[in-house]
Amino acid sequence: MRxxxxxxxSRLHNSLKEGLTALGHEVVLMGNKDGFKDYPVDIYINQSFQNKFLHKFKVGIYKLFGIDLGSLEIAYKVKKKLTSLPRFDVVQLINESSFSIQPKAELKLLQFLKTNTNKLFVLSCSYDxxxxxxxxxxxxxxxxxTPYLNDRSLKDHYKFKLQYLNKDFTTLHHYIxxxxxxxxxxxxxxxxxxVGNSxxxxxxxxxxxxxxxDYLPMDLDGKIKIFHGINSHAALTKGNAYFTEALKIIEERYADKIAIIATTNVPYKDYIQRYNNCHILLDMVYAYDQGYNALEAMAKGKVVFTGAEQEWLNHYNLEEDSVAINALPDVAYLVEKLSWLIEHPEKISAISLQARAFIEKEHHYKTIAQHYLKTWTKF
Incomplete structure (x- = not known):
């Protein structure tokens, strides 16, 4: 297949590409590298209006004429690149708004993509x-x-998420x-x-x-290292503040037993290097399941505080605290779970091994690539 x-x-499509390529398929990855995360792509598509002057110019044109130059540029680049390439058997979009442009422009690009492929699929793996x-x-x-539902004054902070319910995005959704x-x-x-969507x-x-x-065997001879990496743009929606408050208590209570490593807005390559030596990784609170950062950390054998709700436990037939720790929006609960691990380091070792085994069983990139191929072929 092409x-x-x-x-x-979060490197989802890169890992899928590696699985598909290993199975003998030809794969092209197009994208904008997801900003500062700087993920690899085969075809780099971004807009030129990045510096202050050009951005102001783009905004001015939009206010005067209702024309988004950034959307026009992205659409032009995508069409130019794809017109020069052979037809694809399958095209898969990372999101309903995978080009990060105006929904009307996204819709036109979808129409264009349909003329260049036999099948078009869309992932739901971020806000839509x-x-x-x-x-x-x-x-x-x-x-x-949840923060917005509890405090509607946060509406400006949630503009990006709420836009998916406006008229143009709703039209795009129904077109998809x-x-x-x-x-x-x-x-x-x-x-x-x-669930229930046809x-x-x-x-x-x-x-x-x-x-x-590589799995990194646990060395528990010294202090227990706890890693907390923050993306400031998503800190509110991930619930990082609960981890921050819990760590203050833990640091005071176990100063002689732990070391805390904290980072903010570091590129993906730096991020994964900085947590390599930790035992416990604090990922996110507001989730039922693990995102990509959590899964990669689990593959290395880290004990990850992340989404691990009952629905997820039921889906994979797992016991609570067996491969990850469910993070809740409750500082006292987080302190209790961290204290349990610090005082029982043998639990860290056990969860570490089980986390790696879980990733190999349920998330192995070649097995997942086969699932995609089966789904693409079936539908």
């Missing part, structure tokens, strides 16, 4: 119409929208339902909002290339 993967979040609507309707006990071969969810946070093709777990990620 496959085009459009967009990249279905997931945001589900969160706002209190479909989850807690979610990335009507004109693509289906939507695939990558974890429970996106699976649950899609175009939903099921949950396919995030692929992890364990051939590239």
């Amino acid at each position: 496959i085009l993967l459009v967009g990249e979040y 119409h279905s997931s945001v609507k589900h969160m706002l309707n209190n479909g989850f006990t807690y979610s990335a929208m 339902l009507d004109h693509t071969n289906g939507i695939i969810a990558t974890d429970m946070d996106y699976h649950l909002p899609l 175009k939903y093709r099921g949950l396919i777990p995030n692929p992890i290339n364990t051939d590239k990620i």
Whole structure:
């Protein structure tokens, strides 16, 4: 098969590409590298209006004429690149808004992509119409929208998420339902909002290339190292403040037993290097399932505080605290769980081994690539 993967979040499409390539398929990855994370892509597509002057010029043109120059540029570059390439058997988009441009322009690009492929699929692995609507309707006990639901003065902070419910994005969403071969969810946070949707093709777990990620045996002779990496742009929606407050208490209580490593807004390559020596990694609170950073850390054998809700335990037939620690928006609870691990380091070793085994069983990149091929072929 010739496959085009459009967009990249958290290295998902890179790992899928590695699995598909290993199985003998030809894969092209197109995207904007996801900003400061700087993920590899084969075809780099971004807009030129990055510096202050050009950005102001773009905004001025939009205010005067309603024309988004950035969207026009992205659309032009995509069409120019793809017109020179042979037809693809499958095109898969990372999101309903995979080009990060105006929804009307996204819709036109979807129409163009349909003329260049036999099958077009869309992933639900970040905010989109279905997931945001589900969160706002209190479909989850807690979610990335919880801070907003508790404090509507945060509306400006949530503009990016709330936009998926506006008229243009809703039109784009319904076009995707009507004109693509289906939507695939990558974890429970996106699976649950899609249950019952006629175009939903099921949950396919995030692929992890364990051939590239070595398991790092736990060395518990010295202090227990706790890593907390913050992306300031997503800190509120991930619930990082709960970890910060819990760590203050833990640091005071176990000063002689622990070492805390904290980072903010570091590129992906630096991020993964900085947590290599930790025992415990604090990922996110507002989630039912693990995102990519958590999964890669689990593959290395880290004990990760992340989404591990009962729905996820049921799906994979797991016991609580067996391969990851469910992080809740409760400082006292987080302190209790951290204290349990610090006072019982043998639990760290056990969870470490079980976490790696879980990733190899449920997230191996070649197995996941086969799941995608089966789904693409079926629908």
